[in-house]
Amino acid sequence: MNKEKILDSFSFIIVILTLILMLIFKDNIIIVGMIAGAGSFLYGMCNIVKKNSLGCIFFSLGLSLLITLLLYKRVLDKADSVTFMICLSTFLITIFTLIFMYFNDKKIFKQYDIVVDGKVVDLIKNPNTKQEFYQVIYEYELKGKVYNVATPGYMDRNIPSIGDTIKIYVDSKDLENVYFDKTKKQKICNVLLCLLLMVVSLIILINLFR
Numbered sequence: 001m002n003k004e005k006i007l008d009s010f011s012f013i014i015v016i017l018t019l020i021l022m023l024i025f026k027d028n029i030i031i032v033g034m035i036a037g038a039g040s041f042l043y044g045m046c047n048i049v050k051k052n053s054l055g056c057i058f059f060s061l062g063l064s065l066l067i068t069l070l071l072y073k074r075v076l077d078k079a080d081s082v083t084f085m086i087c088l089s090t091f092l093i094t095i096f097t098l099i100f101m102y103f104n105d106k107k108i109f110k111q112y113d114i115v116v117d118g119k120v121v122d123l124i125k126n127p128n129t130k131q132e133f134y135q136v137i138y139e140y141e142l143k144g145k146v147y148n149v150a151t152p153g154y155m156d157r158n159i160p161s162i163g164d165t166i167k168i169y170v171d172s173k174d175l176e177n178v179y180f181d182k183t184k185k186q187k188i189c190n191v192l193l194c195l196l197l198m199v200v201s202l203i204i205l206i207n208l209f210r
Helices: 003-024 029-049 054-071 078-111 184-208
Strands: 114-125 134-142 145-150 165-171 174-179
Touching (some): 054 078, 078 165, 078 184, 134 165
Antiparallel strands (some): 114 165, 134 145
């Protein structure tokens, strides 16, 4: 049995066991919450090991719920506990998002290891709408052969002109398999959005304990 099957089996056991324990202790909301938090935490851990980004959400929610319940009534009242859990979950999920973005980029560029200049040779308008949506056709040359590739979908913003060039990342094992990287502006916006969510969440968390 390989590693992924073991983790899948363990995840299944965690889900079933969590549901059973929640039913057993259904009359005690705090214990039910602790069981749900622990189950979500462990389930998330299994998926993180499998490199499934969904695991980050379960891990963050589970850990946030456990910490919130530990602080409930001792430090935080009911309203503050809800705010605390939402902000802590947001903070943790955002951190994981940045980490996954970094490692996902490394994985992508490891596969698409050839960089070429792609020239815009055609713009195909979406026939299903009256709006200006275009699929961009690029042309590039590798090993004496010319290739034409299209963007995965239709664009309505920052549409290039015929003759414009961009960097295209090509899979060395399949020269027709390409990857269109995000623009620097898009990357900066994504990082700034994550940082903004982290800062706002952290400020709210700190203010809850003042």
